[in-house]
Amino acid sequence: MPVIPDEFLDLMAEKFRMLADPTRLAILRALMAGERSVGQVVEETARNQANVSKHLKMLAEAGLVSRRKEGLQVFYKIDDPLVERLCHLVCETIVEEAREGMDRRRALLDGWGGEGRSRG
Amino acid sequence: MPVIPDEFLDLMAEKFRMLADPTRLAILRALMAGERSVGQVVEETARNQANVSKHLKMLAEAGLVSRRKEGLQVFYKIDDPLVERLCHLVCETIVEEAREGMDRRRALLDGWGGEGRSRG
DNA sequence: TGACTTGTTTCCCAATCAGTAATATAGTCG
DNA sequence: CGACTATATTACTGATTGGGAAACAAGTCA
Numbered sequence: 001m002p003v004i005p006d007e008f009l010d011l012m013a014e015k016f017r018m019l020a021d022p023t024r025l026a027i028l029r030a031l032m033a034g035e036r037s038v039g040q041v042v043e044e045t046a047r048n049q050a051n052v053s054k055h056l057k058m059l060a061e062a063g064l065v066s067r068r069k070e071g072l073q074v075f076y077k078i079d080d081p082l083v084e085r086l087c088h089l090v091c092e093t094i095v096e097e098a099r100e101g102m103d104r105r106r107a108l109l110d111g112w113g114g115e116g117r118s119r120g
Numbered sequence: 121m122p123v124i125p126d127e128f129l130d131l132m133a134e135k136f137r138m139l140a141d142p143t144r145l146a147i148l149r150a151l152m153a154g155e156r157s158v159g160q161v162v163e164e165t166a167r168n169q170a171n172v173s174k175h176l177k178m179l180a181e182a183g184l185v186s187r188r189k190e191g192l193q194v195f196y197k198i199d200d201p202l203v204e205r206l207c208h209l210v211c212e213t214i215v216e217e218a219r220e221g222m223d224r225r226r227a228l229l230d231g232w233g234g235e236g237r238s239r240g
Numbered sequence: 241t242g243a244c245t246t247g248t249t250t251c252c253c254a255a256t257c258a259g260t261a262a263t264a265t266a267g268t269c270g
Numbered sequence: 271c272g273a274c275t276a277t278a279t280t281a282c283t284g285a286t287t288g289g290g291a292a293a294c295a296a297g298t299c300a
Contacts, residue, residue, distance in 0.1 A: 004149050004211050009142040012210045017140035022129040023258075029124050038277060051259060053278055063217075072267050072276045082213045086206060090132045091124050093202045097183075141288075158247060171289060173248055192246045192297050 018062045019086060023047055024055050028083055031065060035077035138182045139206060143167055144175050148203055151185060155197035 004012070018024060023045065030036055030044040042052045056076055059065040066079035078084065124132070138144060143165065150156055150164040162172045176196055179185040186199035198204065 002211075003152075004145070004207065006146075008211060008214055009145045009149075011214050012145055012207065013140050013142045015210050015213070016136050016206075020133050020137035020140040021258075022133045025124070025129045025132055026126075029129075032123075039275095048260070049277070050261080050279080054258085057278080069267095069277095074277060080213070082209060085209060086136075087124065087132065089202060089205060089209075090135050091122075091128060093135070093200070094128055094131050143288080159245095168290070169247070170249085170291080173246095174288085177248080189247095189296095194247060 014062060015064075015082070018059060018064055019083075021055070023051065024059060025087070027052060027055055027059065028064070028078065028087065031076060031078045032084060032087075035068075035075050037073040037075050039073065041076070134182065135202070138179060138184055139203075141175070143171065144179060145207070147172060147175055147179065148184070148198065148207065151196060151198045152204060152207075155188075155195050157193040157195050159193065161196070 019028075026045040026047070027041055030041050036044070038049070038053060038056065041056070042049050045052060056065065056067075060067050060076070064078065064080045064083055065076045068075045068077075139148075146165040146167070147161055150161050156164070158169065158173060158176065161176070162169045165172060176185065176187075180187050180196070184198065184200045184203055185196045188195045188197075
């Protein structure tokens with residue numbers, strides 16, 4: 001378990017910052033299915049074009065996605081294997097927390113074991 | 121490979137946002153070695169106390185760390201297994217990117233194979 | 241009680257950020 | 271060339287953020 005060096009903190013924070021916005025996550029989610037043009041991403045994310053374009057630029061500059069131009073269109077795709085892994089990790093955690101929350105509520109209703117644990 | 125639901129995007133963004141700051145990462149790094157009092161964290165992170173206290177509060181509210189009071193001191197510890205996994209993933213990536221960068225620079229100097237690949 | 245220690249909170253400031261509308265660029269087609 | 275399409279950029283706004291100083295709260299000890 002190596003200790004994280006000081007000089008890494010800023011770089012790490014920058015990576016995380018890229019993922020710390022719902023619009024960017026929506027964009028990345030769209031790109032997880034494969035390469036997409038800006039227009040396609042705009043459709044799938046239901047955000048306006050300028051907004052998507054700006055976020056795509058940020059993601060590209062951070063090295064998370066790559067750009068390819070073809071005629072009028074520009075295609076982006078995920079270029080950092082880290083992205084999907086991080087997203088899925090966090091996603092799973094949220095699912096788990098949601099389930100824990102549900103379990104806790106149900107346990108309260110049921111009375112925490114002991115008396116009458118009938119479930120019907 | 122499940123698709124990320126819309127309602128998750130904000131929750132995911134919030135998790136990532138907590139990790140998107142160098143000071144918070146420094147604090148978490150200190151806590152990775154085990155439970156620490158606020159004062160200890162202040163020392164290890166070389167930030168002032170009000171600042172550390174504020175960030176610890178954010179982390180606690182986000183559920184990433186837990187609080188325990190004992191006399192005058194307050195002890196915090198990491199309470200979300202996700203934290204270390206995310207940090208190490210990102211950390212490894214940065215190491216790898218740094219190495220790739222070095223390889224690329226060295227390749228330029230060496231002339232990319234072919235002529236005279238003597239190294240002494 | 242009052243001095244002291246440890247942490248927390250409040251207030252303020254400068255910086256950053258996300259979203260939007262308008263404008264600009266670049267490529268295609270006639 | 272001009273009309274059109276896809277994308278990028280700029281200018282602006284309101285909201286959020288991180289940091290610092292100072293006041294505040296809580297616990298200890300004499």
